[in-house]
Amino acid sequence: MPRVLAVTPYLRVTSHPYRDVLESAGLEVVFPAEGANLADPAVLIGQLHGIDAVIASTERYTPEVLAASRLRVISRTGVGYDAIDVPAATRRGVVVVITAGTNHHSVAESAIALLLGVYRGLPWRHYEVHTGRWTRRALPRLMGKTIGLVGLGRIGRAMVPRCQGLGLKVIAHDPLADAAFAASSGVRLCSLDELLAEADVVSLHLPACAENVDLINARTLGRMKRGSVLINTSRGALVDEDALVDALRSGHLMAAGLDVFKIEPLPLDSPLLKLDNVLMLPHIAGLDQESQEATAILAAQSIADLYQGRWPSECVVNGQLRGEWRW
Ligand SMILES: NC(=O)c1ccc[n+]([C@@H]2O[C@H](COP(=O)([O-])OP(=O)(O)OC[C@H]3O[C@@H](n4cnc5c(N)ncnc54)[C@H](O)[C@@H]3O)[C@@H](O)[C@H]2O)c1
Numbered sequence: 101m102p103r104v105l106a107v108t109p110y111l112r113v114t115s116h117p118y119r120d121v122l123e124s125a126g127l128e129v130v131f132p133a134e135g136a137n138l139a140d141p142a143v144l145i146g147q148l149h150g151i152d153a154v155i156a157s158t159e160r161y162t163p164e165v166l167a168a169s170r171l172r173v174i175s176r177t178g179v180g181y182d183a184i185d186v187p188a189a190t191r192r193g194v195v196v197v198i199t200a201g202t203n204h205h206s207v208a209e210s211a212i213a214l215l216l217g218v219y220r221g222l223p224w225r226h227y228e229v230h231t232g233r234w235t236r237r238a239l240p241r242l243m244g245k246t247i248g249l250v251g252l253g254r255i256g257r258a259m260v261p262r263c264q265g266l267g268l269k270v271i272a273h274d275p276l277a278d279a280a281f282a283a284s285s286g287v288r289l290c291s292l293d294e295l296l297a298e299a300d301v302v303s304l305h306l307p308a309c310a311e312n313v314d315l316i317n318a319r320t321l322g323r324m325k326r327g328s329v330l331i332n333t334s335r336g337a338l339v340d341e342d343a344l345v346d347a348l349r350s351g352h353l354m355a356a357g358l359d360v361f362k363i364e365p366l367p368l369d370s371p372l373l374k375l376d377n378v379l380m381l382p383h384i385a386g387l388d389q390e391s392q393e394a395t396a397i398l399a400a401q402s403i404a405d406l407y408q409g410r411w412p413s414e415c416v417v418n419g420q421l422r423g424e425w426r427w
Pocket of ligand 1: 179207255275276334383
């Protein structure tokens with residue numbers, strides 16, 4: 101019986117609908133050894149021994165890991181797949197699937213929470229109540245400001261009605277934007293430079309593929325308005341953190357709201373932890389109870405589909421394998 105390694109921590113349960121999906125399709129569910137450090141490629145290779153498909157978290161599937169395994173499918177619980185070397189997986193005939201459509205509401209809610217949090221000064225005002233030092237310093241109002249969404253895919257589009265409900269004007273940059281959606285939603289599409297120059301808030305909703313690494317750097321931060329805000333619920337790799345710290349320290353940026361970091365968990369000596377104008381979350385934006393449930397089931401369903409000869413087009417990243425691929 102083919103074996104599915106369920107890596108994502110919340111899948112380590114004895115009874116759950118995701119298990120029913122796999123087991124009723126004739127697949128066995130197994131877990132990594134307790135405490136196994138899958139960030140270590142040698143450990144990951146060991147845990148993949150005898151495994152046909154994996155429900156993956158953020159561990160890295162490098163060419164070496166792929167070459168040492170007999171994997172047929174990598175099913176990511178989530179939509180970011182920057183930890184998987186997709187070209188290498190494709191060369192080896194490994195289908196990569198994501199759980200498209202399960203977590204965009206959760207991420208959008210988290211991005212809005214970070215935005216409201218920094219605009220209303222929650223990081224330091226909360227601290228002031230704890231310490232009894234009430235400065236009661238006024239901050240700008242959010243209503244009437246302009247938000248620039250970099251990336252207008254599932255999450256970017258889910259941001260639009262939420263931002264408009266808060267009285268924000270929405271502009272967006274995305275080379276592959278759905279122009280009909282933008283027009284019907286009142287979102288003006290523009291270049292990245294225009295967006296940076298015009299937006300009071302820049303919110304990132306694009307993937308961390310190689311060409312997007314450090315998209316937000318000293319130059320692009322310099323183009324942002326003085327007193328503007330950066331929200332990143334996408335990936336830490338998109339932002340040069342040293343340049344961000346400089347911009348936050350100098351006051352060029354009013355604040356930042358961050359769910360993701362270059363290194364996770366964020367090292368405890370990070371200068372970001374010394375700033376009171378940053379509100380941070382532990383890479384949790386995509387995870388609410390509803391998305392967790394839907395993600396677990398869809399990640400399993402895609403594996404079951406592939407095992408039973410169905411092609412889950414909506415979720416497949418390397419669609420070029422279609423037609424020739426066999427379990
Ligand atoms: N923090 C979390 O928990 C969490 C959860 C889910 C997703 N994410 C991140 O959010 C990202 C976006 O997710 P999604 O579901 O909206 O993906 P998506 O594929 O639906 O949309 C991404 C959009 O970004 C656009 N894009 C790519 N490069 C760009 C660039 N240089 N400039 C502007 N736009 C660009 C694409 O054309 C696409 O429309 C994911 O790649 C993932 O890294 C984070």
